[in-house]
Amino acid sequence: MSVLSELKIGESGVLMALDLPESVQNHLMHMGFVPDALVTAVRRAPAGDPTVYLIDGMEIALRHETAEAIRVRAPEVESAHIVPQDEEAQELTEAVR
């Protein structure tokens, strides 16, 4: 178990929980940050922060302080590294389980 900000570029994680105030949690959840969603770190901004994450086919940038409060676990499948369609990856994850 780790937090989102620890993901290296190209790495993916499965979202577990958001340790954030409820209003922020709600906002992020409506942008796709829900439990069991697959998140991939795509790139860092030139200054090293914020980081761009791929979730639900959308690229969303979060600052380190926000990503730090989002708990993730490692996905069980290796193929989850570059994932254009997270839905497929999720199904695959479930199938393997």
Added chain:
Amino acid sequence: MSACCTPPPFTPPTAPPPAGALKTVVLIGPPNSGKSTLFNRLTGLRQKVANYPGVTVEQRMGLMAGVGREDLTLIDLPGIYSLSPYSEDARVSIDVLRGAMPGTPKPDAVLLVMDSLHLKRQLMLAAPVLALGLPTLVLLNMSDLMESRGGHIDPLKLARELGAPVALISAVRGTGLDAVPLFLHQQTNREAAKPLALPVVGNAASAHSWAAQVSKNTGYRAPLSVEGTRKIDNILLHRIWGPLLFLVVVVGVFEVVFSIGQPLSDGFGDVLARIGGLARPLLPAGWIQSLILDGAWKGVSSVLVFLPQILLLFLFIGILEDSGYLSRAALIADRVMRTIGLNGKAFIPLLSAYACAIPAIMATRTIENKRDRFATILVTPFMTCSARLPVYMLLIAAFIPNIVYLHGFLGLRTIVMLSLYLAGFVGAMTTAWLLKSSILKSSETPFILELPQYRMPTVRSLALRLMDRARVFLRQAGTVILCVTLALWVLAHVPVVHTPGGTISAPELADSAIGRLGHFIEPAIAPLGFNWKIGIGLISSVLAREVMVSTMGTLYGADPETQSMHLQTALHHDMTLGGALALMIFFAFAMQCTSTMAVVRRETNSWKWPAVQFLYMLALAWGAALVVNHVVMAIFG
């Protein structure tokens, strides 16, 4: 309509629309769903922009002339992700949908637009909207892009899942829109919609699993993430090239506004002056002519001249925004902006403020956090806008000797000019930092930035954007500025003087109401090195900074354009170097612009903020001018 191919372009129906109980339709959709483009398509150019009462959310309304239904009003709701009342935008949307917004009619039907490229996430808004029970048409936008990129959706299955009609459209290309009048026509004699099992409003997790289930049941296949965007970002967000290109863009905005915009504005100013000249013989000589031409027309045109520059700036920003680059710029600027307590989204408004604070303040609407937005609005007038330039140029030419250093590469005049720019920038940054660490402190809303895919901006949406901004600007010039100009003219012409011949005439400037006002404030400005004439200039330049130059011109009996040598010499007799430098620093910090104050009031919906801003900037300007005057006097004696 078939699901396999893109529908044909829309042709408005020729038959007259049927009369019905239908009057008001609302358009709702998540951000980046192409909602604004669709709104423009459906309403054509007949739109009305205002603020909802008591909040800073923009209300856009228009008649649905674009689909031949001029009898229907379309209300464009703000782009939102959910109906949970976490933001002001969402609260306004809920109130409008429930008919609880004062002054806005209860909607009879809903158009729900969603980006079909990201349907799974966008569907989360569908559940709470459909749960309201209003007749709803679901529009899947950018269907052409989805299909060309290998995506798929079965609209009939989706319609069955949602219990609402679904149409595939492309707002950019205007295809599939005939579904809208068809739907509206059917609503004239509709039956009550059957209730559906929809997730509870505001529960993000259940809304998400519902949306995932629906998109699965309808055979939705998201298009492959576009490699093009990824490749462009590899360059534009590159560790080295990214910031460099970012700088090129920033300098480019400057260059365009100054090198192309300035001659355009000058030319437009000449045209406006010529119109005034042509009208002069048509008006009876005397006070009416003076009031209309020297008062109203001169004042209004002194502000209108900035229109070309403002439109150019908006064109530039519009291209950046529509293409998707603006989000990347915000991402790059975030690291710097956070050191003063703001975030990357505040960068673009501050950049635009170098041209004019008015469009810059309007551009702060992209900042979701209200406190961040207010802080940005409050510091924007510190940035050196183009209206300060005429004043700086006059004073520098009059008081700063033309000495060059480094073999002609750097002149003393350039150094003074750059220092004034720097002073404004430092003023803005310090004030932002002060605000963000005191009254506007916030940690609640984090920086969450969506990076949309790159697209080609369309001429149509850029043109509509420019027209919208021109309209706002012209309305401002036609109301607030006109009133202040007339008031200033009257103050310069009363009390009237009775001549021995029995006629009446305007008083000497020193005896006029405004002249007396100048004498009245003289004790307050004397320590800064200003006399009563400068005082009149300061009072009249509350209208707009550049008015200072024309006022000084009138006061010293010289035309600022043709006889600037005279004006410069005249200023020399009245002012020391200390006073002149103090006057420049005063202009760098003071809030002398009624249009900006009016826009701040409009955007913050209260007179409190412009009042605080005016007094704070005045105090800062006064203090800085006092220090500069005394330091310069001590050095140069």
